[in-house]
């Protein structure tokens with residue numbers, strides 16, 4: 001069965017609520033598509049206005065983070081039930097910026113993946129190597145370790161429904177895209193890793209995105225690869241170009 005492509009924007013810490021609503025209006029006609037899933041992963045404060053702004057369109061709303069508890073004394077955090085109640089369907093987990101700046105490790109990320117599933121959210125689980133790791137030739141070892149650790153206790157059916165984003169850290173926000181061959185090689189390797197941990201049916205079902213300086217010029221070639229099921233898009237998701245990426 002063919003996997004449906006999924007193109008998700010990661011707005012990061014950009015767009016005030018009023019700017020977010022204006023961007024949704026600007027992109028509304030440009031991101032229309034019957035053939036791919038379109039998701040805007042937005043800052044927590046933008047979730048409610050964006051959910052309102054995309055109501056009745058093909059765009060689904062994602063969060064950029066969640067906490068591992070449902071409620072309580074965790075000042076500044078946002079819980080899975082809060083996200084669900086606000087209309088969120090997807091949540092990015094393990095983005096390299098959270099791993100690096102907020103010291104989120106794989107054991108913690110595994111709890112986040114579990115919490116997302118428990119609440120009915122679809123995780124977009126990110127993994128990726130540094131330039132140093134790539135140059136040392138340990139890219140796939142590193143990514144396999146991330147995937148295996150982040151998915152401890154996650155069932156095959158859950159994996160079938162989730163999204164994994166391969167994002168080489170050296171390609172994020174740098175303008176340096178991985179070559180199509182590099183991106184496909186790792187996405188294929190992730191699928192093989194899923195087949196080893198689970199089974200071939202699970203590997204065939206899970207959607208694997210590439211992320212890292214995707215733009216209107218390189219999206220078509222990347223998304224044409226057999227193991228790349230769409231993209232996680234940072235910078236280019238904040239402008240009209242995102243429409244061209246969706247309709248690659």
Ligand code: PEP
Nearest residue numbers: 172173211212213234235
């Ligand atoms: C990202 O933030 O996930 C990302 C891939 O960013 P960019 O497209 O700007 O490289």
